[in-house]
Amino acid sequence: MGVEPDRLHFSWISSAESTKFVEVVTEITEKVKALGPNTHYVKKEAKVA
Amino acid sequence: MIAYTDKVRQIARRLLEDCSVEMVIGFRKGSQPMMNEPCFIKKAEDADQLVWDGNCGINLANYLTGRKEKIAVFAKGCDSRNIVTHIVENKVQRDRLVIIGVPCTGMIDKRLVASQTEGEIEAVSETGDKVVVKLKDGGSTEFDRRQVLQGNCALCVHRNPVIYDELVADLVEEQTDVDHWADIREIEAMDVEKRRRFFEDLLAPCIRCYACRNACPLCYCPTCFVDESRPQWLGKGQDQIDVHTFHFLRAFHCAGRCTDCGACQRACPVGINMRLLTKKLEKDCFELYQWEAGMALDQRPALDTYKPDDPEGFIK
Ligand code: SF4
Ligand code: SF4
Ligand code: SF4
Numbered sequence: 276m277g278v279e280p281d282r283l284h285f286s287w288i289s290s291a292e293s294t295k296f297v298e299v300v301t302e303i304t305e306k307v308k309a310l311g312p313n314t315h316y317v318k319k320e321a322k323v324a
Numbered sequence: 325m326i327a328y329t330d331k332v333r334q335i336a337r338r339l340l341e342d343c344s345v346e347m348v349i350g351f352r353k354g355s356q357p358m359m360n361e362p363c364f365i366k367k368a369e370d371a372d373q374l375v376w377d378g379n380c381g382i383n384l385a386n387y388l389t390g391r392k393e394k395i396a397v398f399a400k401g402c403d404s405r406n407i408v409t410h411i412v413e414n415k416v417q418r419d420r421l422v423i424i425g426v427p428c429t430g431m432i433d434k435r436l437v438a439s440q441t442e443g444e445i446e447a448v449s450e451t452g453d454k455v456v457v458k459l460k461d462g463g464s465t466e467f468d469r470r471q472v473l474q475g476n477c478a479l480c481v482h483r484n485p486v487i488y489d490e491l492v493a494d495l496v497e498e499q500t501d502v503d504h505w506a507d508i509r510e511i512e513a514m515d516v517e518k519r520r521r522f523f524e525d526l527l528a529p530c531i532r533c534y535a536c537r538n539a540c541p542l543c544y545c546p547t548c549f550v551d552e553s554r555p556q557w558l559g560k561g562q563d564q565i566d567v568h569t570f571h572f573l574r575a576f577h578c579a580g581r582c583t584d585c586g587a588c589q590r591a592c593p594v595g596i597n598m599r600l601l602t603k604k605l606e607k608d609c610f611e612l613y614q615w616e617a618g619m620a621l622d623q624r625p626a627l628d629t630y631k632p633d634d635p636e637g638f639i640k
Pocket of ligand 3: 529530531532533534535536537591592593594595596598
C-alpha cells in the first residue's frame, strides 16, 4: 500500500532483554530517520470555521 | 448454465412441498439485464420465479447470517466456501441448511459486456458457450462466454461446491491452466512509490457507499468499524486517508476468509476492483500457511490457529 518497508518494524523482546531493546530501538530510530518524516497517511487537522 | 433453471425450480418445489425447508434462497430475474437478484421463496407455487444463468454472481451466503429457520440455499463453488466459513464462524448451523450445489462455469462480467457493446442493451441470454446481447435498436452481438467472464471467475480454481446435500448437475472440470496470482504479482513487483500511486488511482473514484461491504458475506459485524462513532476510527468523508483506511482495514478483516467470490467488485457502482486488496491477503495466506478459505468444516482458519513453525521472518 506504499508504506516504506523500513518504517515499520516488529520485534519480540522479553522484559529481561534490556540490551536487545536498546539495540532494536536505536536501529529502528536510525532507519526511520534515514527515511525522513512520513508524508503519507498523515491527516491534516480539520480546520474549524 | 442456463440449462440449470429447470432443475433449480424442480428441487426448490420438492423441498418446499415436502416441508424439508421453510425457505429457499436462489435467484430470480432482475429488472435490468445481467442483474439477477437474490430471492427468497417460501411457497412451492412460487418456485418458478427461480432462474440460473451467468448473472448469479451475488454471493448467497450473505443471506444466511444469523438465520435460525430451515433454509435451502443454492451454492456455487465460492458460495459454498463462504457457507463453510459461516458455519465455522458460528453464523449459521449446518443442520439448518440444505445446500444445493451448483457446479459453476463462471459469471458474466456485466461491465465488460456493456463496454464492448455499442448501443443500449435490452436483454442478454446464453446458449452453450455463447452470450447473446440483444440491443434496443433491434440489433444483436455475440460473445464467447469465456471472453466475458468476471476477472475472478476467469481465474477460479474451485468452481465445484465443496459442501452440498445435492447437486443440480454433474460436477464441472476445474481449471488448472490459469495463473491465479498474476495480477497480484504485478503489484508486488512495483516499487513503493509506484504502488502508492497505483492504490491512489485504484481507490480515487470510491464514493464510500459501502455496497462492497454490504455484498460481502464476511462483513457481518453488527456495527462495522467505519460506522462506529464512539470511538470514531476514521472520518466519514472523501478524505483520501479515510477512504484508504476503510479499504485496507476491510481487506484485513477478510484475511484468511475471503474466497474471491467477486460479489464486492460486482456490487461497486463505480467499478473499483477492490478485490486486489483481499486477493493479496488470500495469496499471503496460501503461501505462508497453505491456507485456502472455506474448504473444509473441520479446519480452523489460518488466523485462528498457532503452529510453532509459523513463519515469522518479519519479526526481528
Ligand atoms: S468464483 Fe468460481 S465458483 Fe464463484 S462464480 Fe466465479 S467461477 Fe463460479
Ligand atoms: S471480500 Fe469480496 S471476494 Fe472476498 S468474500 Fe467478500 S465479497 Fe467475496
Ligand atoms: S462499492 Fe465501490 S464506491 Fe462503494 S464503498 Fe465500495 S469501493 Fe467505494
